[in-house]
Structure formats: structure tokens, C-alpha cells
Amino acid sequence: MxxxxxxxxxxxxxxxxxxxxxxxxxxxxxxxxxxxxxxxxxxxxxxxxxxxxxxxxxxxxxxxxxxxxxxxxxxxxxxxxxxxxxxxxxxxxxxxxxxxxxxxxxxxxxxxxxxxxxxxxxxxxGMTERIGRFYMRCRGCGDCLLNETGGICPITTCAKSLMNGPCGGMVNGKCEVGNYEKDCGWVLIYNRLKEIGRLDLFSKLRDPVDWSESGHQREVVWR
Ligand code: SF4
Ligand code: SF4
Missing domain, CATH: 3.40.50.2300 (Response regulator)
Structure with a gap:
């Protein structure tokens, strides 16, 4: 990282x-x-x-x-x-x-x-692909969902940080945010879950993100 x-x-x-x-x-x-x-x-x-x-x-x-x-x-x-x-x-x-x-x-x-x-x-x-190509793939939300989403982060990969599948702005697998240049995060998640044989997780209902967990003054202190 x-x-x-x-x-x-x-x-x-x-x-x-x-x-x-x-x-x-x-x-x-x-x-x-x-x-x-x-x-x-x-x-x-x-x-x-x-x-x-x-x-x-x-x-x-x-x-x-x-x-x-x-x-x-x-x-x-x-x-x-x-x-x-x-x-x-x-x-x-x-x-x-x-x-x-x-x-x-x-x-x-x-x-x-x-x-x-x-x-x-x-x-x-950021995740480093190579020098000069860095990608935000985690915002440190404090309640990691990757085990349920095929290892693709909905918070950073979906432009609206949606928790339960694609919004109506997805067209042909692309996201309306940014003028359809980027892949829809939820399509990526769907494809990945299909690839690993866990599409059952796609329809799991998730609560909205509790942003209070990722707010200000966070700390990890071993006691
Ligand atoms: S769900 Fe996304 S933002 Fe939250 S900890 Fe996991 S990778 Fe990071
Ligand atoms: S099109 Fe996909 S990535 Fe874009 S905001 Fe909607 S669900 Fe998120």
C-alpha cells in the first residue's frame, strides 16, 4: 500500500x-x-x-x-x-x-x-500497478466487505458507494458517473462472484454503509 x-x-x-x-x-x-x-x-x-x-x-x-x-x-x-x-x-x-x-x-x-x-x-x-499508475481501491471504511463481494470493493469501485447492486445509471457495464468511461463496480463484482461460483452472495441484502465508523478521529490502539 x-x-x-x-x-x-x-x-x-x-x-x-x-x-x-x-x-x-x-x-x-x-x-x-x-x-x-x-x-x-x-x-x-x-x-x-x-x-x-x-x-x-x-x-x-x-x-x-x-x-x-x-x-x-x-x-x-x-x-x-x-x-x-x-x-x-x-x-x-x-x-x-x-x-x-x-x-x-x-x-x-x-x-x-x-x-x-x-x-x-x-x-x-493506493494500489500500485506500476510507477505513475495508482488506483484507489480502499477507503479504510473499518468494516471490510471484500469477503462478500469477490474481493472487489464496492465503496471505491462503485462511484456512489452503493451496497446492493448497480443503480439505473449503468449502461452496457459502464458507469454513468464520468461519462461511461469506467466499468460499473457492481458489474465487476457480479462477474467476479460468477467466476468464483458465489453468485448467491450478489443478492444478499446489505445495510447502508455506517459512515460513523469511518469518520473522524479514528485510531487503532492496542490495549
Ligand atoms: S470494503 Fe472497501 S473501503 Fe472498506 S475496508 Fe474493504 S476494501 Fe477498504
Ligand atoms: S453505474 Fe455502477 S459504479 Fe456507477 S454509480 Fe451506478 S452502481 Fe455505482
Missing amino acids: VVITTKKPVEEVLNVLKDNNAKKLFLVSCGVCSALCQTGGEKGLEEWKEILEKEGYEIVNGMVVDDVCDNREMAKVVRKNDADVQEADSIVTLSCGLGVQSIIQVLSKKYPEKRVFVTNNTEFM
């Missing part, structure tokens, strides 16, 4: 930095998901260093970090580079939104005044 990110327009990031009066920057570039999406990694780091230096920013330090979203990794980075973190007025992260919040949490005790900015937009958690 990869957290899929895309690059924010450079101007947008530069405007935010200017608006926050940032001058000395510590760059953190995600070496895992964002590296794969070409929005981080070594290449992204070099690109952003060049852009920012040209704009007159001082780069106090810049590094690729695996798992920016893992507080333990970021805590190690901050410990090892304490003087540079102290000198920088802001951290710029080439990562997903998890990375930003991970850094803020790690810095919160010793450096609560440091600002953290992000160069990427976070799109979705």
Missing part, C-alpha cells in the same frame, strides 16, 4: 513560506511512498533544494527519511540533527499529510514553535 501524493504547485508552496516569513528551512523528504510517487525521495529533495535556494531560502539541512509518518523514525532524525532543527525556523516535508502531523507531534515537546509545511497533496491510499 502506498499513500498516493501529487505535487502542489510550486507557487502555492512558495506563497505559504513567504506568508509565514520562513527563512531557514530543514527539508525532510519521504523515502517510501512519496519517493515512489516521485513527489519525494532524493530527486524531490534535490528539486526543492534548488527551487528554494534560488528563492533565497537558507537550507539548514535536507535529508531523505524512510517512514516520515512513523513518529519513532522522526524522533531519531530530530535527536541526531538537533542543532539543525533548532536553527531552522521551519520544516518543509516532501511527504503526505501523515508526515506533516508526525513531525509536528515529534517536535511538539521540545520545539512547539516550529512550523511544518508540506509540498504535496495527499490523494488516497
Whole structure:
């Protein structure tokens, strides 16, 4: 699984930095998901260093970090580079939104005044077909239905996240949403259930999605 990110327009990031009066920057570039999406990694780091230096920013330090979203990794980075973190007025992260919040949490005790900015937009958690082709196949609903739907997710594959078969907008196996360019998720589910000899599951009545389960402030905490 990869957290899929895309690059924010450079101007947008530069405007935010200017608006926050940032001058000395510590760059953190995600070496895992964002590296794969070409929005981080070594290449992204070099690109952003060049852009920012040209704009007159001082780069106090810049590094690729695996798992920016893992507080333990970021805590190690901050410990090892304490003087540079102290000198920088802001951290710029080439990562997903998890990375930003991970850094803020790690810095919160010793450096609560440091600002953290992000160069990427976070799109979705994605399945990778190959570099440059990523697909949303799960929205982390918290109540996985794949065992009943032939392993195809109705929440992400059906444009309306319907739970009980295709709507009236399906024409020749295609979905009305997006002008009939994409396959109807429920037709895919039907075909797959047929393929594995479980069409009996197709007519099973399912309750509407309980979105309260996938709402805000979710957490998994082992007790
Ligand atoms: S039903 Fe779909 S969105 Fe929910 S957990 Fe399973 S794959 Fe993810
Ligand atoms: S046509 Fe199919 S995929 Fe599109 S909204 Fe209706 S059921 Fe969902």
C-alpha cells in the first residue's frame, strides 16, 4: 500500500513560506511512498533544494527519511540533527499529510514553535500497478466487505458507494458517473462472484454503509 501524493504547485508552496516569513528551512523528504510517487525521495529533495535556494531560502539541512509518518523514525532524525532543527525556523516535508502531523507531534515537546509545511497533496491510499499508475481501491471504511463481494470493493469501485447492486445509471457495464468511461463496480463484482461460483452472495441484502465508523478521529490502539 502506498499513500498516493501529487505535487502542489510550486507557487502555492512558495506563497505559504513567504506568508509565514520562513527563512531557514530543514527539508525532510519521504523515502517510501512519496519517493515512489516521485513527489519525494532524493530527486524531490534535490528539486526543492534548488527551487528554494534560488528563492533565497537558507537550507539548514535536507535529508531523505524512510517512514516520515512513523513518529519513532522522526524522533531519531530530530535527536541526531538537533542543532539543525533548532536553527531552522521551519520544516518543509516532501511527504503526505501523515508526515506533516508526525513531525509536528515529534517536535511538539521540545520545539512547539516550529512550523511544518508540506509540498504535496495527499490523494488516497493506493494500489500500485506500476510507477505513475495508482488506483484507489480502499477507503479504510473499518468494516471490510471484500469477503462478500469477490474481493472487489464496492465503496471505491462503485462511484456512489452503493451496497446492493448497480443503480439505473449503468449502461452496457459502464458507469454513468464520468461519462461511461469506467466499468460499473457492481458489474465487476457480479462477474467476479460468477467466476468464483458465489453468485448467491450478489443478492444478499446489505445495510447502508455506517459512515460513523469511518469518520473522524479514528485510531487503532492496542490495549
Ligand atoms: S470494503 Fe472497501 S473501503 Fe472498506 S475496508 Fe474493504 S476494501 Fe477498504
Ligand atoms: S453505474 Fe455502477 S459504479 Fe456507477 S454509480 Fe451506478 S452502481 Fe455505482
